[in-house]
Amino acid sequence: MDANKSLPSSAGGEIAVERARGAGLLVRRDRFRPAEALPWLAALAAFFIFPNQMVLGNQTLIMILFALSLDLILGYAGIVTLGHAAFFGLGAYGAALLITDFGWSEPISGLVCGALVAAIAGFLSGWLLLRYRGLAFLVLTLSTTIMLQQSGNLFRDFTGGYDGIPGVNIAPLFGHFDYDIYGHTYYLYCLGVLLIVFYCMRRIVYSPFGRALVGIRENIDRMNALGSPVHWRLVVAYTISAAVAGIAGALFAQTNAFVTLGVFDFDQSAAVLVMLILGGAGWLYGAFIGAALYMVLQNELAKASPAFWQFGIGLLLIGVVLFVRRGTLPRMLNVSRLLRWRTQP
Amino acid sequence: MVNTIVSILFDGLAWAMFLFIVSIGLSVTMGLMGFVNLAHGAFAMAGGYLVLTTMSAWGVPFLAALAITFVVVGAASVLFERALYARLYGAGELDQVLMTIGLTFMAIATYTYFYGPLTHAVRIPDYLAGQITIGARSFPAYRVFLIVVGAALVAALWYGFDRTNIGAKIRASVDNRRMAQSVGIDVDLLFTITFAVGSGLAALGGGLAIQLLGLTPNFAIIYLVFFLLVVAVGGSGSIWGTLVGALVLGMADTAGKYFFSDAGTFAIYAVAVLILLFKPTGLYGRE
Numbered sequence: 149m150d151a152n153k154s155l156p157s158s159a160g161g162e163i164a165v166e167r168a169r170g171a172g173l174l175v176r177r178d179r180f181r182p183a184e185a186l187p188w189l190a191a192l193a194a195f196f197i198f199p200n201q202m203v204l205g206n207q208t209l210i211m212i213l214f215a216l217s218l219d220l221i222l223g224y225a226g227i228v229t230l231g232h233a234a235f236f237g238l239g240a241y242g243a244a245l246l247i248t249d250f251g252w253s254e255p256i257s258g259l260v261c262g263a264l265v266a267a268i269a270g271f272l273s274g275w276l277l278l279r280y281r282g283l284a285f286l287v288l289t290l291s292t293t294i295m296l297q298q299s300g301n302l303f304r305d306f307t308g309g310y311d312g313i314p315g316v317n318i319a320p321l322f323g324h325f326d327y328d329i330y331g332h333t334y335y336l337y338c339l340g341v342l343l344i345v346f347y348c349m350r351r352i353v354y355s356p357f358g359r360a361l362v363g364i365r366e367n368i369d370r371m372n373a374l375g376s377p378v379h380w381r382l383v384v385a386y387t388i389s390a391a392v393a394g395i396a397g398a399l400f401a402q403t404n405a406f407v408t409l410g411v412f413d414f415d416q417s418a419a420v421l422v423m424l425i426l427g428g429a430g431w432l433y434g435a436f437i438g439a440a441l442y443m444v445l446q447n448e449l450a451k452a453s454p455a456f457w458q459f460g461i462g463l464l465l466i467g468v469v470l471f472v473r474r475g476t477l478p479r480m481l482n483v484s485r486l487l488r489w490r491t492q493p
Numbered sequence: 494m495v496n497t498i499v500s501i502l503f504d505g506l507a508w509a510m511f512l513f514i515v516s517i518g519l520s521v522t523m524g525l526m527g528f529v530n531l532a533h534g535a536f537a538m539a540g541g542y543l544v545l546t547t548m549s550a551w552g553v554p555f556l557a558a559l560a561i562t563f564v565v566v567g568a569a570s571v572l573f574e575r576a577l578y579a580r581l582y583g584a585g586e587l588d589q590v591l592m593t594i595g596l597t598f599m600a601i602a603t604y605t606y607f608y609g610p611l612t613h614a615v616r617i618p619d620y621l622a623g624q625i626t627i628g629a630r631s632f633p634a635y636r637v638f639l640i641v642v643g644a645a646l647v648a649a650l651w652y653g654f655d656r657t658n659i660g661a662k663i664r665a666s667v668d669n670r671r672m673a674q675s676v677g678i679d680v681d682l683l684f685t686i687t688f689a690v691g692s693g694l695a696a697l698g699g700g701l702a703i704q705l706l707g708l709t710p711n712f713a714i715i716y717l718v719f720f721l722l723v724v725a726v727g728g729s730g731s732i733w734g735t736l737v738g739a740l741v742l743g744m745a746d747t748a749g750k751y752f753f754s755d756a757g758t759f760a761i762y763a764v765a766v767l768i769l770l771f772k773p774t775g776l777y778g779r780e
Contacts, residue, residue: 295766
């Protein structure tokens with residue numbers, strides 16, 4: 149305002165107009181755009197066009213949710229972790245044990261239970277580990293995840309060990325909608341959960357809290373100097389991310405009716421990272437594009453040979469890092485223009 | 494009780510020597526360029542398969558196969574370093590992590606395609622197969638051999654690092670890369686050389702490990718975690734740090750498996766996490 153007054157009046161008018169336009173853009177930054185309906189329409193279209201592919205569709209929706217959870221801490225807050233599978237696994241076990249050990253099979257409360265277990269673990273590990281950076285943080289997240297997996301094996305009376313927990317059968321949704329063997333109900337159930345969680349995530353990343361996370365990603369020293377409670381912001385983001393990953397894990401356990409300690413594998417942490425990077429981190433829709441691309445490619449290539457699939461994903465990953473630069477795949481396809489200008493990670 | 498302790502110390506030492514041989518290259522890579530190289534385990538795996546092929550297909554003796562592997566994988570790693578790694582020296586750790594995970598996936602897929610997913614074993618020469626009696630006790634000859642090789646490498650690397658011109662340049666570059674560059678040290682060339690030697694040593698370690706661990710394509714990921722732990726616990730860029738890290742973790746792992754066989758490899762992670770919580774830059778790392 150003061151800067152405005154010191155300018156000559158003729159230029160001041162133009163600047164004021166520009167400034168109002170800029171402010172308008174900022175205010176409307178989080179407004180929904182028509183193109184944002186596209187992923188949801190695609191998901192519904194898939195439901196009607198490929199009714200026999202619902203199992204794959206289910207897995208894809210769950211992985212989208214998982215990748216979405218990683219986007220909050222990797223894409224927005226800039227935390228590179230190699231142990232995100234821990235929260236997915238805890239969510240899966242939280243939901244599975246609620247049914248098999250406590251005999252409570254209502255699905256929504258199973259999700260809440262999975263989210264809670266993962267969130268508590270996320271809060272504790274985040275509080276402890278987020279003060280570390282670089283190699284130490286990578287190794288600590290990787291190690292704690294493996295330790296979780298091994299404790300699962302140690303208490304195999306409770307968790308079933310590597311043999312897993314069979315018979316994770318949930319009660320009908322809302323006490324009314326039962327599940328068919330083709331997975332149609334599961335699909336709509338997952339889609340509904342994804343929609344709700346996505347809406348919450350979108351609110352979070354466009355809130356002042358979300359802006360603060362981006363600030364931490366861009367320049368952590370400056371955020372510290374500004375007096376921003378960096379550590380606590382990161383812990384909160386990490387906890388939210390863990391809870392969402394826990395929901396994804398709970399859905400995984402419920403829709404597969406089975407869970408093993410394999411959910412804690414490093415491959416799982418790596419896969420979700422790869423998905424998010426393929427789609428682009430830091431704009432929420434990367435999770436949708438990346439997970440869908442990954443799951444469909446995996447389904448097609450692994451039919452030929454699992455080795456082809458692994459080779460292909462490795463090649464794709466190196467190509468994206470070296471030649472496309474991270475996260476610009478969607479920009480090349482020009483979809484980010486349609487959906488939203490994304491923040492550069 | 495004494496017997497138990499001797500066994501643990503002996504097995505732990507042999508295991509630590511393996512960890513040291515493979516991890517030293519990773520440690521120098523981290524220290525010199527800050528490069529998080531998750532494909533280091535893939536070089537070790539490649540070494541294992543090369544030893545296997547040279548021995549079974551061409552009938553090369555075991556020790557010669559190890560030497561060939563060291564040279565060939567070391568030389569081949571230069572191609573990767575120049576073509577892929579060099580592009581990411583200034584980049585963030587995320588790009589490095591992703592690129593090297595991609596490389597690891599491709600390596601695993603390639604070796605699965607050609608060698609199959611099953612475990613391979615190697616026929617070690619007779620003089621390494623039996624027991625060696627030292628004093629009142631006898632020890633497996635292969636582990637004694639491993640310890641001797643490890644000790645020889647520690648001595649050689651110490652000499653190289655501490656007593657030669659190129660070693661002094663490496664230490665200077667780890668301490669302060671920009672300062673080293675400004676006094677005229679060609680850090681890029683230095684890095685290529687250390688990368689080649691480090692990858693060669695990883696391959697050598699991979700070849701040595703077949704007898705202990707068996708060899709599957711998943712070697713590249715399963716044991717990578719241990720190498721990362723050794724480097725993180727020891728502190729990157731330091732030969733003594735890597736040695737101490739390998740000894741601490743090797744002993745902890747052996748003792749853990751011995752006393753709490755149910756808990757598997759839990760002990761090695763618990764010890765590593767505890768050390769890292771108090772010393773995030775590692776035992777010999779600089780703040």
